Amino acid sequence: MxxxxxxxxxxxxxxxxxxxxxxxxxxxxxxxxxxxxxxxxxxxxxxxxxxxxxxxxxxxxxxxxxxxxxxxxxxxxxxxxxxxxxxxxxxxxxxxxxxxxxxxxxxxxxxxxxxxxxxxxxxxxxxxxxxxxxxxxxxxxxxxxxxxxxxxxxxxxxxxxxxxxxxxxxxxxxxxxxxxxxxxxxxxxxxxxxxxxxxxxxxxxxxxxxxxxxxxxxxxxxxxxxxxxxxxxxxxGVLYKDLKISSLVEQVGEFVNDLCSISYDRNVPVKIMEGHDVTFTCIPTSLEYVLTEVLKNSLRAHIEHSNSENLLTQKPVEVTIVRNDNELQIRIRDFGGGIPPAVEEKMFDYSYSTVAEKKNDTGAEAYILPGENVNNVSGMGFGLPMCKAYMEMFDGRLDIQSLWGWGTDVYIKLTGPSKEML
Structure with missing residues (x-):
């Protein structure tokens, strides 16, 4: 309609x-x-x-x-x-x-x-x-x-x-x-x-x-x-014109690393490979939520699969930012071992999480929305499904390509408003 x-x-x-x-x-x-x-x-x-x-x-x-x-x-x-x-x-x-x-x-x-x-x-x-x-x-x-x-x-x-x-x-x-x-x-x-x-x-x-x-x-x-x-x-309103995407990525990376410090006492570098100066008109709180969820998964994979041989905590998660007119693409690449095939089939199912449930966990972390406090680095069973919902709300997409045993690429695709609307 x-x-x-x-x-x-x-x-x-x-x-x-x-x-x-x-x-x-x-x-x-x-x-x-x-x-x-x-x-x-x-x-x-x-x-x-x-x-x-x-x-x-x-x-x-x-x-x-x-x-x-x-x-x-x-x-x-x-x-x-x-x-x-x-x-x-x-x-x-x-x-x-x-x-x-x-x-x-x-x-x-x-x-x-x-x-x-x-x-x-x-x-x-x-x-x-x-x-x-x-x-x-x-x-x-x-x-x-x-x-x-x-x-x-x-x-x-x-x-x-x-x-x-x-x-x-x-x-x-x-x-x-x-x-x-x-x-x-x-x-x-x-x-x-x-x-x-x-x-x-x-x-x-x-x-x-x-x-x-x-x-x-x-x-x-x-x-x-x-x-x-x-x-x-x-x-x-909630729209921000010409938001510098790299600044938002850096801000989210610092925030997620703070969570990692609390939960794991370890950090993982986040490196922007391309697109430092790209700007885009979007809803910052929605993009921030998606970036937070994706980076949480990537940084956690690096930390949990790191050992004395691969030193994954020292290897950065790579972020590439590309803009084409009113379309923005962000690729987040990690080297944390990829997603197991059995998990890959369920990763967009609501309530599914690879994180073991804690005895005192209320489950509230699974329902965090943009602008709300996130007090845990993992256990958000609604993370990826909600990211997908946010992207699809404005004709965007969230695609995941994983190579088991190697790493995962996450592609965030946003469609912005036309110039006539602004």
Whole structure:
């Protein structure tokens, strides 16, 4: 579906926003939220006797309307995030542009939030009963309540309202995946692994899109403020124009070597063979995540296969950077022995990792996203699959060629926005 036609439902102000006022489920949800805040300051949902202060019939009606609202928004089509979407508005934003961007962002977040809630509700009852998974469900319900509590449509005119809304979203969802991962670890023996990974795959991809929408919106507002202060910027939201790729590679190499120092007490040099001066327009946080995952694997292979004869810790991992118009290619070559054939077949499977699971490992490292802290050098079973997802999000690719017994070449191919978009 074409981007412009896909956003008609978000661009027509009278449609969804008026519908949200008229929809009985929305009114019930607003009333229920107000009742909770006025009568339940602790947010526990009960009175002093431990019972709900609301008749069963009314409570059932409210829940039914909320579920109808969730199902309604979960079914709405969501166009993929593209460079065309990210560059439709450029800093400095005019007032009407900020307003239209707010409409798009809030509507998309509503749809994504309802999809996340519906996916959780569709899990088996024994899974949803898990405290950590129930906590995740409650967080998304809270997000839904916050999005619906905005004073439509006029609240979207206020910049501070949007900044507060989006900033709180990032803060509240910072640890969502850690909680969800802990919950699924506790219920894995009761639930089919394939279904778990399918759910997590969809959940993570939706979460990536949600965080990118929020970060992009906040970035545009911040860049607009800097413009009015006389400060120019190369950014367009999350996009950075003419990023020096070698500098990012060096930064990531230093970071991964810090992780190696903590885990192995050893370092491996990272050498840029070609492309020191190449610049490219891309999303730095996404590329940083991919580079981090690939270099983690390469440096770990050098360290774990190093001995007194090959001295692999002294042999650098080689990085070659090449640009051709709006296409960037990065080759990362290591000499760590390659990937065993049995492992190579599963390296893009979610949850698969060659790293032995630690007894005290919560599994949270497998779900790290760009901009979040990485506290372990290995054990990220979602690493390569998520790298592939990031690359494919903007028509890029991640290819791996391994020669067992020798080493591995990883090819990162990015497609950037056209010059007309910038």
């Amino acid at each position: 074409h981007l412009r036609s896909s956003y008609r439902y978000a661009g027509v102000l009278g449609g969804l926003l008026r519908q949200r006022y008229q929809y009985s489920g929305f009114r019930q949800f607003r009333w229920y939220s107000r009742w909770r805040k006025e009568t339940l300051p602790r947010g526990d949902g009960k009175n002093n006797s431990g019972r709900l202060d609301i008749p069963f019939e009314a409570h059932y009606k409210i829940r039914s309307h909320i579920e109808m609202l969730i199902q309604d928004y979960a079914k709405k089509p969501i166009p993929p995030i593209t460079y065309q979407y990210l560059t439709q508005y450029k800093p400095p934003l005019q007032n009407n542009e900020q307003y239209m961007l707010s409409i798009q962002t809030v509507n998309l977040l509503l749809c994504y939030t309802c999809r996340q809630l519906q996916a959780i509700q569709n899990l088996p009852y024994i899974v949803v009963l898990n405290p950590n998974i129930e906590l995740t469900n409650s967080l998304y319900l809270s997000t839904l309540e916050t999005l619906l509590s905005v004073d439509y449509p006029y609240g979207l005119h206020h910049r501070d309202t949007m900044v507060s809304l989006l900033t709180n979203f990032l803060e509240e969802h910072q640890d969502t995946l850690t909680t969800l991962a802990a919950g699924f670890q506790e219920v894995m023996k009761f639930y089919d692994h394939e279904h778990v990974f399918r759910f997590l795959n969809l959940h993570l991809r939706n979460r990536i899109s949600m965080k990118m929408l929020v970060t992009h919106h906040l970035g545009l507002l911040e860049q607009t403020d800097r413009f009015h202060q006389g400060i120019t910027s190369n950014d367009i």
